[in-house]
Amino acid sequence: MGKQPAAIIGVGQTHHRAQRKDVSMAGLCREAIDRALLDANLTLDDIDAIVVGKAPDLFEGVMMPELFLAEALGAAGKPLLRVHTAGSVGGSTAIVASSLVQAGVHKRVLTVAYEKQSESNAMWALSVPLPFNMPVHAGAGGYFAPHVRSYIRRSQAPTHIGAIVAAKDRNNALKNPYAHLHNEGTTVESVLASQMLWDPIRYDETCPSSDGACALVIVDEDTAKSSPNPAWIHGTVMRSEATTAAERDQVNPQAGRDAAAALWKQAGITNPLEEIDCAEIYVPFSWFEPMWIENLGFTAEGDGWKLTESGETAIGGKLPINMSGGVLSSNPIGASGMLRFGEAALQVRGAAGEHQVDGARRALGHAYGGGAQFFAMWVVGSEKPTN
Amino acid sequence: MSRTLQAPVTVAFDYTRSTGPVVGRFLTGLRDGIVVGGRTSTGQVVVPPLEFDPVTHEATTEFVEVSSVGTVTSWTWVPEPVKHQPFDRPFAFALVTLDGADVPLLHALDVSSPAEVSTGMRVRVRWAAERVGHINDILCFEPLAPGEAAATAPAAASDEAVEGVITTVSLDYDYAASPEESLFYRGLNEGRIMGQRCPTCQKVYVPPRSACPADGTPTAEEVELSQTGTITTFCIVNVPFLGQKITPPYVSAYVLLDGADIAVLHLILGVPADEVRMGMRVKAVWKPEDEWAYSLENIDHFAPTGDPDADFDTYKQHL
Numbered sequence: 025m026g027k028q029p030a031a032i033i034g035v036g037q038t039h040h041r042a043q044r045k046d047v048s049m050a051g052l053c054r055e056a057i058d059r060a061l062l063d064a065n066l067t068l069d070d071i072d073a074i075v076v077g078k079a080p081d082l083f084e085g086v087m088m089p090e091l092f093l094a095e096a097l098g099a100a101g102k103p104l105l106r107v108h109t110a111g112s113v114g115g116s117t118a119i120v121a122s123s124l125v126q127a128g129v130h131k132r133v134l135t136v137a138y139e140k141q142s143e144s145n146a147m148w149a150l151s152v153p154l155p156f157n158m159p160v161h162a163g164a165g166g167y168f169a170p171h172v173r174s175y176i177r178r179s180q181a182p183t184h185i186g187a188i189v190a191a192k193d194r195n196n197a198l199k200n201p202y203a204h205l206h207n208e209g210t211t212v213e214s215v216l217a218s219q220m221l222w223d224p225i226r227y228d229e230t231c232p233s234s235d236g237a238c239a240l241v242i243v244d245e246d247t248a249k250s251s252p253n254p255a256w257i258h259g260t261v262m263r264s265e266a267t268t269a270a271e272r273d274q275v276n277p278q279a280g281r282d283a284a285a286a287l288w289k290q291a292g293i294t295n296p297l298e299e300i301d302c303a304e305i306y307v308p309f310s311w312f313e314p315m316w317i318e319n320l321g322f323t324a325e326g327d328g329w330k331l332t333e334s335g336e337t338a339i340g341g342k343l344p345i346n347m348s349g350g351v352l353s354s355n356p357i358g359a360s361g362m363l364r365f366g367e368a369a370l371q372v373r374g375a376a377g378e379h380q381v382d383g384a385r386r387a388l389g390h391a392y393g394g395g396a397q398f399f400a401m402w403v404v405g406s407e408k409p410t411n
Numbered sequence: 412m413s414r415t416l417q418a419p420v421t422v423a424f425d426y427t428r429s430t431g432p433v434v435g436r437f438l439t440g441l442r443d444g445i446v447v448g449g450r451t452s453t454g455q456v457v458v459p460p461l462e463f464d465p466v467t468h469e470a471t472t473e474f475v476e477v478s479s480v481g482t483v484t485s486w487t488w489v490p491e492p493v494k495h496q497p498f499d500r501p502f503a504f505a506l507v508t509l510d511g512a513d514v515p516l517l518h519a520l521d522v523s524s525p526a527e528v529s530t531g532m533r534v535r536v537r538w539a540a541e542r543v544g545h546i547n548d549i550l551c552f553e554p555l556a557p558g559e560a561a562a563t564a565p566a567a568a569s570d571e572a573v574e575g576v577i578t579t580v581s582l583d584y585d586y587a588a589s590p591e592e593s594l595f596y597r598g599l600n601e602g603r604i605m606g607q608r609c610p611t612c613q614k615v616y617v618p619p620r621s622a623c624p625a626d627g628t629p630t631a632e633e634v635e636l637s638q639t640g641t642i643t644t645f646c647i648v649n650v651p652f653l654g655q656k657i658t659p660p661y662v663s664a665y666v667l668l669d670g671a672d673i674a675v676l677h678l679i680l681g682v683p684a685d686e687v688r689m690g691m692r693v694k695a696v697w698k699p700e701d702e703w704a705y706s707l708e709n710i711d712h713f714a715p716t717g718d719p720d721a722d723f724d725t726y727k728q729h730l
Contacts, residue, residue: 043429044429045429045574045575046429046431046432046574047429047431048428048429048430048431048433048434048462049429050431050462050463051431051432051462051470054463054470067468068468069468082422082424084426085424085426085578085580095461095463095465096462096463098463098468100465140429142427142429143426143427143428143429144424144426144427145424145652145653147652147653148424148652148653148654149424151652151654151655152420152422152654153420153654153656154420154586155418155419155420155586155588155706156416156418156586156588156592156596156705156706156707157706157707157708158675158676158677158678158707158708158710159655159656159657159708160648160657160661160663160676160677160678161663161676162646162648162650162652162655162663163650163652165646165650166646166648166663169646170644170645170646170663170664170665171644171730172646173644173645173646173689174643174644174689174730177644177689177723177730178727178730219649220647220649221649221650222646222647222648222649222650223646223647223649223684224646225646266624266625267624268620268624268673269623269624269625269673270612270614270615270616270624270625270672270673271614271672271673271728271729273730274730275730
């Protein structure tokens with residue numbers, strides 16, 4: 025027996041902010057959950073199982089937060105699972121939830137992912153000095169900046185490409201009422217003029233630190249009939265790889281390439297640039313847009329920046345990317361992957377509001393995590409898959 | 412000599428928790444010397460109040476003041492208290508159902524022996540003199556003799572609603588290096604950089620791993636590496652952050668030592684940051700020998716050798 029069809033019929037998210045001091049972690053999750061359930065026209069009583077995801081526990085200093093959150097998430101008397109794959113966790117959590125439906129185990133699964141970055145300091149949590157080691161680590165920016173430099177060298181990209189991405193995403197965020205950053209008047213020039221933090225990454229080319237959550241309701245074919253606009257799941261893939269293998273390609277990781285190839289095959293897509301209408305991809309530092317364009321196979325290696333430079337990744341272009349404003353505009357780390365997956369679903373449901381891509385029928389949601397060692401991605405469509 | 416090296420490491424942070432309106436209401440009450448419960452949809456009064464109703468899942472909005480006097484419903488004896496417990500002498504943890512509540516609250520009970528505790532005994536809250544809106548505003552419970560009343564709380568210093576608490580987490584670990592890492596750190600203590608070669612793929616790893624990350628083969632053959640190498644890629648860290656050990660700006664670079672197949676991350680000095688290049692040839696600059704320890708920090712930094720840059724093709728597969 026093959027996979028059962030599954031669809032997203034509810035998408036909910038919080039207003040993402042640097043500090044959501046008005047809510048607890050449970051309250052933050054419920055804000056997203058209640059919106060997703062309202063969207064799906066269901067209640068917590070209709071839900072069969074709950075899958076929760078968040079990034080490393082050190083970020084809030086709560087070991088196994090799912091234990092104390094269980095009741096608030098409506099999980100009493102139901103299966104509750106937690107997924108943990110660093111920054112990609114929001115994506116892999118959605119995939120685990122969808123697999124429970126696709127396997128025929130449950131009919132209506134609620135999934136939620138969150139981060140309350142204001143309770144701690146992620147830069148500190150990612151740079152704890154270890155004995156015997158050289159304390160040169162400097163958070164995620166310090167980790168990824170050398171690889172961005174490698175990309176620029178390998179692709180011979182002009183050095184303002186990152187600023188094009190940042191200006192585009194920050195302007196897209198102005199259309200998204202939930203986005204954390206609403207920086208009016210961001211231009212390529214203003215990004216280039218911002219402070220260099222982890223050279224070659226500038227301040228305006230980095231993601232913010234956000235409090236926020238995202239929730240999805242994923243259901244079987246019967247339940248989806250009640251929805252006027254289900255987003256059908258056409259393919260889901262997760263891949264991981266060793267972070268420290270000799271001669272590992274850190275710019276264009278094998279796991280990402282393999283995951284994308286498997287995803288396109290699953291979704292019956294032979295030419296992703298032509299067949300995908302828009303994409304939400306995990307871009308915490310601006311240069312990762314062209315890097316992932318190549319890694320995902322939208323262009324040949326070395327050509328990703330040309331798609332960005334041509335303006336084709338803006339709304340209205342050939343392949344709009346990060347219509348919501350992306351990770352560059354909202355980064356509740358644990359939820360960031362699910363926000364990408366949720367935005368893809370909103371697009372094919374025609375429910376993305378001001379940042380809707382006209383006629384979007386198939387969309388990509390993508391997340392990566394760790395030292396670019398975890399990848400999670402899905403394709404969703406307005407039509408039920410035929411395969 | 413022990414096969415592996417160990418060292419203590421402490422991970423500590425003061426987490427700033429947002430309490431939300433329900434837990435915040437409870438903590439505001441404690442700060443004011445009042446115990447506040449929440450009423451559920453079935454009419455039960457729960458202390459501390461639940462954020463969301465267990466039946467309807469709605470947010471709790473009905474709050475009820477309960478007594479600071481109650482009855483022990485169960486307890487356990489703590490003969491040997493550990494760090495951060497409410498007392499440094501033996502005490503009891505007790506479940507106490509306060510008058511007016513339907514569900515017990517867990518807290519410490521200050522008695523000197525288990526003979527002084529019994530299920531059903533009456534107890535009262537002993538308030539902290541200075542209260543900030545924290546569960547420790549209740550110092551503990553204490554036995555209530557017949558005829559005694561609830562303790563009154565001294566006036567609070569603030570009347571603003573409590574919206575957050577600071578939770579200090581401090582974890583003490585004993586960091587243990589693997590036997591292969593220990594080889595590496597012992598080598599550094601002798602001024603040598605040691606790696607290991609994978610018997611399957613022949614790649615030389617530094618620091619050595621217990622097994623090759625690419626194919627899983629256990630590694631055994633030791634290789635001493637050159638003290639010179641090539642910068643494959645790097646970043647200039649301009650951003651200060653909590654816990655940072657090196658004052659920015661500094662160059663954090665991947666250095667591919669001659670003879671190694673993976674780069675190590677280290678600090679570049681001896682050249683202005685904006686003159687550091689991919690392909691630059693560098694050499695290890697060691698600290699004075701009397702400062703050496705079992706650490707990669709024995710190498711103070713890498714500095715340019717002055718040789719011509721390595722050709723891109725010689726290191727491009729390491730990016």
